[in-house]
Amino acid sequence: MTERLFSFEYSAPRTNEALEKLKKAHYRLNPLKPHFCSVTYGAGGSTKEGTQQAILELSSGSTPMAPHLSFGNDPLLAIDELLKTYRSAGVSRLVALRGDQPSGILGRKTMTHANELVNYVRETTGDHFHIDVAAYPEIHPESETVDSEIHYFKAKVDAGADSAITQYFYNPDSYFRFRDLCLKAGVNVPIVPGIMPITNYEGLLRFSSLCGAEIPRWLDKNLKSLKHDKDSLRAFGADVVSDMCQRLLDHDAPGLHFYTLNQAMPTLRIWNNLRLS
Numbered sequence: 001m002t003e004r005l006f007s008f009e010y011s012a013p014r015t016n017e018a019l020e021k022l023k024k025a026h027y028r029l030n031p032l033k034p035h036f037c038s039v040t041y042g043a044g045g046s047t048k049e050g051t052q053q054a055i056l057e058l059s060s061g062s063t064p065m066a067p068h069l070s071f072g073n074d075p076l077l078a079i080d081e082l083l084k085t086y087r088s089a090g091v092s093r094l095v096a097l098r099g100d101q102p103s104g105i106l107g108r109k110t111m112t113h114a115n116e117l118v119n120y121v122r123e124t125t126g127d128h129f130h131i132d133v134a135a136y137p138e139i140h141p142e143s144e145t146v147d148s149e150i151h152y153f154k155a156k157v158d159a160g161a162d163s164a165i166t167q168y169f170y171n172p173d174s175y176f177r178f179r180d181l182c183l184k185a186g187v188n189v190p191i192v193p194g195i196m197p198i199t200n201y202e203g204l205l206r207f208s209s210l211c212g213a214e215i216p217r218w219l220d221k222n223l224k225s226l227k228h229d230k231d232s233l234r235a236f237g238a239d240v241v242s243d244m245c246q247r248l249l250d251h252d253a254p255g256l257h258f259y260t261l262n263q264a265m266p267t268l269r270i271w272n273n274l275r276l277s
């Protein structure tokens with residue numbers, strides 16, 4: 001059987017306290033021997049220093065660290081600098097994104113879409129980095145059609161992406177369907193499901209409506225009825241997400257990428273339910 005890829009994602013810290021929280025989560029999750037851990041990049045590169053600091057500090061450990069990278073309004077020189085810094089620190093993997101659009105930051109951009117960033121990283125650094133890109137089984141909110149979603153996803157792979165991580169979802173059929181369509185379009189890279197543990201009802205609703213992740217009605221109703229009972233909500237959420245992960249693995253998902261939100265426990269709970277070694 002081919003090796004499954006398990007990875008953890010941390011949110012970029014904006015303060016020293018947040019960096020300490022991230023590290024604490026990492027020290028609890030790292031013994032699970034993930035394939036890599038990634039650190040997000042705030043909208044428009046607004047957490048550039050925080051991302052860099054977390055990546056550089058944790059890169060001395062045993063687990064490969066992968067920074068997320070987007071271009072915002074940055075000049076090419078700034079992207080070059082960042083790539084150089086990461087290379088010198090031994091970083092060999094990154095997640096290339098267009099990035100969320102920060103409110104209030106407008107202006108001329110160096111690039112418009114993630115495929116251009118992938119292309120640029122390949123042009124300037126060759127094969128040094130393993131490049132992950134984002135994929136959207138439930139379709140990116142700005143995409144007009146399923147066909148255009150597949151078309152532009154393929155453009156990122158054709159530009160040189162090695163693998164992809166999906167936006168989170170709670171309907172595994174959306175993932176299976178997306179994967180089939182990609183295969184039909186000749187996209188053969190591993191597409192690893194992004195897994196969002198459920199810890200907070202209101203927060204999940206808010207974030208899901210922004211990023212276009214659908215909460216199925218049955219799940220929404222169950223979570224709503226538990227929203228004032230944090231422990232029960234978390235226990236129920238862990239069961240639901242664990243069942244979904246098991247189904248994904250049973251149907252040949254190449255691995256799982258956990259959005260940890262810098263908390264170890266919700267991910268550990270799912271990990272233990274799945275009896276992953």
Ligand code: FAD
Nearest residue numbers: 040041068097098099100113114134140142143152165167
């Ligand atoms: P793109 O691939 O550029 O796609 C954006 C939209 O444009 C899609 O509708 C696509 O179909 C369309 N499109 C793509 N290429 C073209 C083209 N050449 N011409 C016309 N249309 C095109 N955001 C952050 O700010 N920081 C992070 O760290 C971060 N990490 C993420 C990690 C993962 C695993 C995922 C799934 C998302 C992450 N995001 C992050 C969110 C992401 O930045 C947003 O979803 C963003 O809106 C799109 O980024 P993208 O790289 O997918 O963009």
